[in-house]
Amino acid sequence: MASDAAGALEIVQIPVLNDNYVYLAREPGSAATAVVDPAVAAPVLEALDARGWHLTHILNTHHHPDHVGGNLELKEKTGCIIVGPRADEARIPGLDVAVGDGDRYALGGAEAQVFDVPGHTRGHIAYWFPKADALFCGDTMFAMGCGRLFEGSPAQMWSSLSKLAALPDATRIFCAHEYTMANGRFALSVEPQNAALQARMKEVERLRAADRPTVPSTLGQEKATNPFLRPDSPDLQSTIGLAGAGLVEVFARTRELKDSFRG
Incomplete structure (x- = not known):
């Protein structure tokens, strides 16, 4: 995306490791350029050099090595x-500026709103x-999925996802992994009657067959097809044996089923 509109970003997706996505985000007016969750430094430096861009910021979402591994070399x-x-x-190597829920951070003329979204880790933003x-949601929300609960509870993760789900449907979801095919297979196992999900999986299969990314998606797509945003779905509730149960209970059971899913 390239635009001269105030607050616009040019975003470049860099696939690294086995299935990670690192992102460059450049604000054209100021040339301020951030990398989001640099797992490794070399591909980031190559992408910057290819475009003649200078890195001014690293934006980390959480402490896992495949998100901060390139911090110190890039700095x-x-x-x-x-x-x-x-x-x-x-747990963030080289951290200069600490931010949290409700903060705003300027990247040149583009301003980010920061959300605390614990669950995958205790300090995820x-x-x-x-x-x-x-x-840029790290490992909190994926295309048709969400992160494993390594350091948080189902109630925390559901609260975090609900916070993100309240954003506009047009919001593009730049998550940190290409997990969409496996996530979609699981989604179909718990919400098999979802027509939007069935159609989306056909598109995912087409993209992956062509070795193309399925990310970013949009929040509107996620709300229609991501089971972790849909614990109120009667189809999902019925399939997992929790018809009429509370949303946190349904979410927790869905996450448990995903953890053991081998489809």
């Missing part, structure tokens, strides 16, 4: 500022750039 080579979660600042319709 050493570019002098960039590292921004990350206040709730987990001790997400960055929403409203004028660019862009959400």
